[in-house]
């Protein structure tokens with residue numbers, strides 16, 4: 001599903017990650033590693049928002065660099081600490097992403113309802129707490145018909161009820177639409193994972 005070849009990401013002269021070849025089959029993956037090892041770097045590169053040397057593709061067919069629009073429509077991402085324009089409302093962000101991701105009608109209603117965001121979704125983002133912003137960013141990452149969803153530290157700032165909703169979304173998307181997930185977290189995940197990807201020693205290994 002996700003293929004990485006001759007990948008290298010450096011900040012200045014410091015190489016953070018170097019991956020010769022990694023072909024990841026469909027599934028739900030827990031991305032683990034100590035602070036500063038490169039988990040966010042890996043997810044941001046795979047999401048197409050961070051420049052890197054090398055090649056990342058979906059199944060060797062849809063290349064991030066050669067088919068950037070198609071790739072980004074199929075690979076969704078939520079940042080660890082989302083930052084959005086303060087003056088927009090949650091609803092406006094949802095409309096924007098739904099249009100870019102060609103989301104089916106009413107998909108955003110399901111996400112807003114199930115994550116209990118109705119009370120504030122029409123308010124400007126300047127009024128949101130960090131948990132409210134986190135829930136919105138996760139909802140945005142579930143819009144459209146992606147093949148892959150990358151969630152960077154999805155558990156942080158989420159209350160216990162919201163966490164259960166998130167786990168339900170992940171299980172539904174994986175079971176019903178065969179969506180693959182990459183979930184970086186320092187805490188164990190309360191959902192069944194296919195494999196663990198460990199980020200250490202400037203590279204990534206699959207543990208299975």
Ligand SMILES: Nc1ncnc2c1ncn2[C@@H]1O[C@H](COP(=O)(O)OP(=O)(O)OP(=O)(O)O)[C@@H](O)[C@H]1O
Nearest residue numbers: 011012016033034035036037038039040041042199
């Ligand atoms: N914009 C940047 N400029 C310079 N160095 C950076 C930049 N972003 C990240 N780094 C460095 O790259 C390394 C990997 O950072 P990254 O954020 O990917 O780690 P992480 O595994 O997600 O960490 P954490 O678990 O603490 O969130 C760190 O050493 C960090 O200092």
